[in-house]
Amino acid sequence: MGLLYKKNKNLKKAMNLEFIQNIHTEFTHQYPISIYIHWPFCLSKCPYCDFNSHVAKTINHDDWLNSYIHELTTFLPYFKNRKIQSIYFGGGTPSLMEPFVVKNILDFLKTNGVFDDSIEITLEANPTSSEYKKFSDFRNAGINRVSIGVQSLVEKDLKFLGRNHNANEAIETIRHAQEIFPRYSFDLIYSRPEQNLTDWQHELTQALTLADDHISLYQLTIEKGTKFFSMYRNGAFKMPHDDLSNEFYFLTDKILLEHGFQSYEISNYSKNKAWSKHNMCYWEYDDYLGIGPGAHSRLRNDFTNHYSFHNIYNPNHWLEATQIHSHAIQNLHNLTKKEIIEEMVIMGLRIKNGISHQKSIEKLGDKIENFFNKKTIEFLIHENLIQIDNQSFHTTEKGFRLVDYIVKKLYDSIEMH
Ligand SMILES: C[S@@+](CC[C@H](N)C(=O)[O-])C[C@H]1O[C@@H](n2cnc3c(N)ncnc32)[C@H](O)[C@@H]1O
Ligand code: SF4
Structure with a gap:
């Protein structure tokens, strides 16, 4: 192309x-x-x-x-x-x-x-x-x-x-x-x-x-x-x-x-x-394609390349761009692993099911909890804010209303490997 x-x-x-x-x-x-x-x-x-x-x-x-x-x-x-x-x-x-x-x-x-x-x-x-x-x-x-x-x-x-x-x-x-x-x-x-x-x-x-x-x-x-x-x-x-x-x-x-x-x-x-x-x-951070003005997309090509971009926001400009170029992409970006973890956390903790181990392994090669400082995870579990079971990493009933706080704690403790 x-x-x-x-x-x-x-x-x-x-x-x-x-x-x-x-x-x-x-x-x-x-x-x-x-x-x-x-x-x-x-x-x-x-x-x-x-x-x-x-x-x-x-x-x-x-x-x-x-x-x-x-x-x-x-x-x-x-x-x-x-x-x-x-x-x-x-x-x-x-x-x-x-x-x-x-x-x-x-x-x-x-x-x-x-x-x-x-x-x-x-x-x-x-x-x-x-x-x-x-x-x-x-x-x-x-x-x-x-x-x-x-x-x-x-x-x-x-x-x-x-x-x-x-x-x-x-x-x-x-x-x-x-x-x-x-x-x-x-x-x-x-x-x-x-x-x-x-x-x-x-x-x-x-x-x-x-x-x-x-x-x-x-x-x-x-x-x-x-x-x-x-x-x-x-x-x-x-x-x-x-x-x-x-x-x-x-x-x-x-x-x-x-x-x-x-x-x-x-x-x-x-x-x-x-x-x-x-x-x-x-919320589960699967692939989506956004068409039309201002629409966002998250698309993977393979295991390592995960793209984010959005379209021109203004409807008339979007119309013009798509007629001339057949697309209206802005801010094309190949997400780093750290960015993917951050997005998975902010989206996945909004749902009661949380982030499934299967999806973490599919997208990151490991369970998501293994990308955070162990002490932070222990603290969040101790405070009854998050739980990790056989299926997923998710908030507790108490944590569900405190997602912003949990997300901030997790963001500050990311450890890449
Ligand atoms: C894309 S919007 C609207 C769709 C449709 N045009 C309508 O008005 O019904 C989707 C939903 O977001 C909610 N919404 C939009 N702005 C909001 C706001 N400031 N506070 C709370 N809910 C909002 C509304 O319930 C709305 O139905
Ligand atoms: S301005 Fe349009 S999109 Fe927004 S709430 Fe009203 S009808 Fe829906």
């Missing part, structure tokens, strides 16, 4: 894409790959959101499809004849995509990669009627799971969160999803200003009557650069203090358990291990 040179001001340097050709398929084909497709447009920008999402006056869906296919074609050697375990259309609001765009992308992936019955193909959807009317078309295109951004079932809070749907529309959307897709999940945001525990208990209990086997529950975070960030700084609202946030968390956990849901990650709950395969791929 050789060197691709800039025409676009965002691709300032020649990018060496040799790594895409230098793949040892006897290595990569042992492991499945997941693919993320980013759609960066929304009907309006929610005041809490710092995702790569924008409001556009016009969108040429044919141009977007062409660019996605250009990018996928560039990375074809990574998924050609390889098992694809998950495809995730995230955003922004991918339910605003024209179904023909989704269908063409999935047809391209199916023609080139290997799909089996276990493949999870998710699309994020917002709960408005114009979107759920497209659900059948998305299903026919190949989507088998939707993740719906309900956020709240309380009208005044939906207004506060700047959502352009009401609670009835959210419920209606879930009902459509139940009829059309084999699997669905939805998101709620809690620990909101002025929310109290009793109100949340009622809202969550109502929400659980609508749930299938998976739900994501996020505590509201004030992200830098958002409208909420300046409002909060100017005193327009107060956030629950830390003790109350903790109470919200423990109440949530308790209610979920009572309804048969287990927490498998700090914000994600499921019944019968119906985990999101796509998110598990990030």
